[in-house]
Amino acid sequence: MLLPTLLAQTLPSLTLASEIPPLTPRQRGLVCRSDTFSDLLPPTATIESIVPILNPNTTHAFESPLQNPAYPLPAPNLPPLCALTLNVTTSPSSFFRFGLFLPTTWNTRFLAVGNGGFAGGINWGDMAAGARYGFAVMSTDTGHNSTSGDLDWALGSPEKQRDFGWRAMDGAVKLAKELIFAYYSDPPRRSYYSGCSTGGRQGLKAVQVDEKAFDGLLVGAPAWWSTNLATWTTKVFTYNAPGGEGYLDSRAMGVLGREVVRQCDGVDGVADGIVSAGERCVFDFERVVCKGEEEGECLTTKQVETAKKVYGDYVVDGEFMFPGLSLGSEGLWSVLLGGTAPDPRGQEYVKMFVLGDAGWDWRTWNDSIATMAAEMDPGELTADRFDVAGYRERGGKILMYHGDADGMIPVKSSDYYYNQTAASMGGVEALQSWFRYFRVPGMGHCAGTRVNAPWYFAGGNQDGSLGAAAHSMAGLRDAQHDALLALVEWVEKGVPVESIIATTWNTPSSPASGVLRQRPLCPWPKTQVLTEGRDEKDPKGWTCV
């Protein structure tokens, strides 16, 4: 008789399934065929496709069987695996799909990866990154099919909104674990999550909904306060609407950003062009105001007023709604402030989720919309159940990070999340045993840098932003440099993550260009400090203090 693995390799697709007698559970190991899974599926779930990937080469790509506008790129460089797509009905008007990669050489762990913005699609690219470690890895389309800034699907669809909020992830995680058991005849030893932005939110939300969902979360720049993030995104644009007297064009943003570097770069003791301690910098706006001449490296008083609003907290009727952007983020201000209308993830959210009015015009914005959104939380997106004692008691760990130069989701919103969790779970010291938060000086939103700051540590979506080059991350794939592996060590060996060494290259997203800088990231409130006389480019010259 053929060994089960060989059997799997001789079956090109599920078309042969009917010709072969059903397998007993003992015989199931690693058979990439629908009847391995079908008898455990609930009536709401169907297998949409099942494809054995048998002879991968470095360019070999798994291609999504259906078009996937949110994640259009094929997944390259896969190990041999079984690729499944499932479709699960959640209500008469909603269903979600998820993809599952089951590597032949399995590291005995489960990994779920997240999405970005309002993207509805299976994130095959991040799944591929996970499969290269040997994880059995899952991603859900969150219950709709759209790109990140297309929210039309949500109009009048509370069921789809709820799938996006949490139900698709919750359902996909539970079913994926059973499918893993069916395939390997063993449950996953541990379950992990990695995602950034909306992906960060999805991870936090998943354990707030079900504390048994995961054992470790790698959470980047989470869009956790979804209601207020979206309404702030709309509001912040109104400060800088085109045609306003204090309008900041890209030149003005550049002037401001350079002045911030002049005043704030040195606050951490190292003049490297990276603002590492924005909150410790007392920025003197007077020094950037034009004195007489209205050209060159200066801003008008009105422009400074606009900038102060962008940095400032958003407060409605005395209530704190959302923090502003940080000093050092100016290089990415054009994302939310540079267009002719608010970012769709702000204004389309107001239309499709809050008001249910596709014709709403952002020029009619008023602050009661922000209050209304916060009260409604349509689809239950917001992940604000800070007390997850049950998760902590189970040994669950969270490693959260956020780029200080993020221009889309203010880093202070993660500070706030961490502070709120501390307030409800015994203080910052008590969090250190299970929840650590790493700020990333100079990193933008989830990945990349405009100031040559070390930013790569294998966070959610980071491999993808290097393209297929993720293959060349050999040398960084250890618990010192790779946040996911650091998390695994923390969960499985109890080794707390004291630091993560981030890397950047001479061309920030091209490992082939050679390492430019490496530097440890530190668990907040510790910060990175360069030992006197040491080279700032050498990670050993730094300590977390």
Ligand SMILES: *[C@@H]1O[C@H](CO)[C@@H](O)[C@H](O)[C@H]1NC(C)=O
């Ligand atoms: C690798 O896979 C790609 C895509 O299937 C194929 O076009 C190519 O010929 C393969 N290369 C080798 C060396 O097998």
Ligand SMILES: *[C@@H]1O[C@H](CO)[C@@H](O)[C@H](O)[C@H]1NC(C)=O
């Ligand atoms: C998603 O929408 C695109 C059109 O935008 C379509 O081609 C594709 O088949 C859809 N995918 C799924 C899974 O429904």
Ligand SMILES: *[C@@H]1O[C@H](CO)[C@@H](O)[C@H](O)[C@H]1NC(C)=O
């Ligand atoms: C998923 O299943 C639902 C309900 O059976 C069906 O309406 C939908 O078309 C399926 N989706 C895809 C992409 O096949």
Ligand SMILES: *[C@@H]1O[C@H](CO)[C@@H](O)[C@H](O)[C@H]1NC(C)=O
């Ligand atoms: C704010 O705008 C919403 C949506 O257009 C509208 O329903 C509401 O009446 C407005 N509230 C105030 C106080 O203007």
Ligand SMILES: *[C@@H]1O[C@H](CO)[C@@H](O)[C@H](O)[C@H]1NC(C)=O
């Ligand atoms: C978080 O707490 C720290 C220390 O208590 C404080 O300095 C900081 O302003 C707080 N940040 C936010 C956004 O709440």
